[in-house]
Amino acid sequence: MEGPLKTWTYGAHTYVLNILSLPSTSSATPTTIATLLHPSMTPLLPPSPTSIPVLDSPCFEIKQTMYKGAGMFAARGICAGQVIIDEHPVIILPNKPLPLDSPAYDELEELVPEDKIVEMLTLTNCQDRKVCPSNVEGIARTNALRLAMRLPGDSKEWEPKERQYGGIFLKINRCNHSCGPNAAFRWNVDTLSAVLYAVRPISEGEEITITYADPTRSRAERIAHLEQNYGFTCDCPYCSRPQSSSIEEHINASDASRAQLGTWFALHPVFSKWMLDPCLPDDFVISSHLHALKLIEQEGMQGMEGPFLEDIAMCYAALGDKIEFMKWANRVIARCGIEDVEMVRKMKVLLQCVESIEEDDRRDRWSKARKAGKQGKSWGVRSRQKQRKSSKNQHSWHY
Ligand SMILES: C[S@@+](CC[C@H](N)C(=O)[O-])C[C@H]1O[C@@H](n2cnc3c(N)ncnc32)[C@H](O)[C@@H]1O
Numbered sequence: 001m002e003g004p005l006k007t008w009t010y011g012a013h014t015y016v017l018n019i020l021s022l023p024s025t026s027s028a029t030p031t032t033i034a035t036l037l038h039p040s041m042t043p044l045l046p047p048s049p050t051s052i053p054v055l056d057s058p059c060f061e062i063k064q065t066m067y068k069g070a071g072m073f074a075a076r077g078i079c080a081g082q083v084i085i086d087e088h089p090v091i092i093l094p095n096k097p098l099p100l101d102s103p104a105y106d107e108l109e110e111l112v113p114e115d116k117i118v119e120m121l122t123l124t125n126c127q128d129r130k131v132c133p134s135n136v137e138g139i140a141r142t143n144a145l146r147l148a149m150r151l152p153g154d155s156k157e158w159e160p161k162e163r164q165y166g167g168i169f170l171k172i173n174r175c176n177h178s179c180g181p182n183a184a185f186r187w188n189v190d191t192l193s194a195v196l197y198a199v200r201p202i203s204e205g206e207e208i209t210i211t212y213a214d215p216t217r218s219r220a221e222r223i224a225h226l227e228q229n230y231g232f233t234c235d236c237p238y239c240s241r242p243q244s245s246s247i248e249e250h251i252n253a254s255d256a257s258r259a260q261l262g263t264w265f266a267l268h269p270v271f272s273k274w275m276l277d278p279c280l281p282d283d284f285v286i287s288s289h290l291h292a293l294k295l296i297e298q299e300g301m302q303g304m305e306g307p308f309l310e311d312i313a314m315c316y317a318a319l320g321d322k323i324e325f326m327k328w329a330n331r332v333i334a335r336c337g338i339e340d341v342e343m344v345r346k347m348k349v350l351l352q353c354v355e356s357i358e359e360d361d362r363r364d365r366w367s368k369a370r371k372a373g374k375q376g377k378s379w380g381v382r383s384r385q386k387q388r389k390s391s392k393n394q395h396s397w398h399y
Pocket residue numbers: 067068069070071122123124126142143173174175176177178230231232233234235236
């Protein structure tokens with residue numbers, strides 16, 4: 001970091017202009033980020049960010065579309081969970097607009113290297129020039145990805161204002177919108193980069209899309225949000241009329257499924273509750289989650305399938321069902337490596353110990369599973385609970 005270049009205060013908000021240097025890579029990605037941050041953020045950023053992997057031959061290309069401007073397309077088949085690109089932003093700036101006469105946007109633009117600025121200025125700007133005269137602000141409002149600057153100790157539910165930022169990315173920002181996107185991104189504060197990854201398999205030539213709207217909202221709410229903030233009317237396959245049913249029926253069914261998915265974990269059984277109640281049927285959570293996964297597939301909302309996959313795998317672990325556990329754990333590992341590193345690590349540990357279990361060697365099974373720590377202890381726990389319960393019942397019968 002160069003040290004603060006300039007500081008502006010608007011009411012209760014102070015912003016510091018800065019330039020962050022990144023570990024150099026041989027790729028064409030930028031090696032600096034121009035930032036406008038609240039002063040409390042600066043010391044919390046990594047002093048020397050971890051370098052990001054450079055992908056030799058990109059699995060995507062940027063091409064013009066018929067009516068959406070440029071878009072990102074798969075240059076070859078991409079698997080669910082695969083990284084498409086790991087990219088640094090060229091600019092990080094506050095989500096909240098600055099006063100119209102603020103020189104900060106122009107000064108940020110001046111900090112972006114010449115070759116990057118040319119590319120940045122070709123990104124879409126859907127803002128009205130009268131309301132938003134600055135190029136950087138217009139481009140940021142049309143493109144900036146929300147960067148969670150949540151730090152250890154911050155609440156998960158609430159993000160303080162000084163942590164709410166957006167990032168302008170030269171490649172990821174070429175992704176157009178879909179209400180059933182095939183990709184998602186994850187911001188990583190340690191590398192100061194965002195990873196774009198596939199949430200379901202993408203075929204060669206298919207457009208790579210992300211969502212700009214909360215997919216659990218109704219179609220009418222999504223359309224209003226996209227028109228207001230991005231200046232287009234969504235006609236993705238999830239919003240337009242299918243051949244087979246009336247449009248109203250289709251919209252109502254889709255809205256209901258999306259709303260249900262948005263509140264699923266609050267209203268439906270989850271693994272942790274099932275584990276506490278041995279009277280619940282074995283497939284209580286599994287069948288409810290399989291239904292959710294069907295709705296997810298129908299609505300193209302694979303971006304939210306991770307916690308469902310994890311719960312199903314953990315249910316099979318608790319039931320001691322090796323074959324089903326391995327099937328679901330491998331799905332979690334392949335699909336969720338970017339979204340939840342810790343969950344995937346735990347799943348790998350448990351999988352490793354379970355893979356070596358001989359079906360007929362129970363003692364071995366328990367001791368190996370225990371060695372896997374907290375996760376391992378849950379192996380077969382449900383079956384043991386049931387065995388204990390039935391032997392207790394037999395016991396009382398004899399009395
Ligand atoms: C983040 S940019 C996406 C990249 C942009 N197409 C470009 O050429 O730079 C967002 C803008 O792309 C266009 N766009 C994105 N998704 C679209 C869609 N599904 N239908 C029509 N236009 C879309 C809109 O103009 C929107 O304001």
